[in-house]
Amino acid sequence: MVEHQIPEMVSITGSTRAGAQVMSAASKTLKDVHLELGGKAPAIVFADTDIDLAAREIALGAFFNAGQDCTAVTRVLVEESIHHEFGAALADAASALQVGGDAADLGPLNSAAQLDRVEGFMSRLPANARVLAGGKRTGAGFHFEPTVIDGVFQADEVVCEEIFGPVVTVQPFATEEEAIELANGTKYALASSVWSNNHGVVTRVSNELDFGAVWINCHQVIPAEARTAVSSTPAPARTSPSLAWRTTPASSQSPPPTAETHARYPMKLDLLLRNADIITMDKRRPHATSLGSGRAGSWASTMTWTGWKRPRSWISPAPP
Secondary structure (H helix, E strand, C coil): CCCCCCCCEEEEECCHHHHHHHHHHHHCCCCEEEEECCCCEEEEECCCCCHHHHHHHHHHHHHHHHHCCCCCEEEEEEEHHHHHHHHHHHHHHHHCCCECCCCCCECCCCCHHHHHHHHHHHHCCCCCCEEEECCCECCCCCCECCEEEECCCCCCHHHHCCCCCCEEEEEEECCHHHHHHHHHCCCCCCEEEEECCCHHHHHHHHHHCCCCEEEECCCCCCCCCCCCCCCCCCCCCCCCHHHHHHCCCHHHCCCCCCHHHHHHCCCCCCEEECCCCCCCCCCCCCCCCCCCCCCCCCCCCCCCCCCCCCCCCCCCCCCC
């Protein structure tokens, strides 16, 4: 089907290996491709955030669907002054989630093989790692406890490799620069989030994160009412904010978020989408066609994100 002459575009959500195979097959007929592959999303937590609220929200963003989501939080980077306090709060939030049953917050892993894979990561944890919550299978079937691991280093397998299960790691950072370096230090580049009440901090950090999607003070919040923008041309490099917005035809923009949407999401819909592009999580592979465009303060419901850091364009916080 991928090699057939009739389809003009192929879309796949799956592993990096599967995406590479589809891209290779589609290239024979010069098809456009839309690839959503692996992820290792960081959540960067600064000391000025509401610790308990952020811990609960990050736990939901990490353990939704038992962590079987490519945009799920998998790495929590915490400013060192609140490192231990936040780790404990995140462990409490994880332990409070119901696994399985009628009131389940998360269900099972999708197969015995995936359960074995997650357990394999746990069995290979280095001596420096400390399990703050979870860490083992529970109940009948393929259920695994929501797991929080502290004391890990950037080169540890559990930090580097996609697990695709209910497991998150916690690492401290001292400065914004170190947080950005740790966050970007991965071969995956799908999604991320920044947690702070300081507008300057979130603006600087989100602009330097090498991920297709950056949420601010939330994670995996995708309201359908948010403004949507779609473009068929590449985003210009280093344009002015107003020009970055004008690269998107006005006819393709959806209505602004409603008052009901703002009331539903008290985090003020502080969402950011940058460099929307063909989805691939291998940052070594550049792309030529831009499928989407977004702006600060909104979410593009056309979930076309990039895994390659192209020359960044500035995205306006509001249309001119």
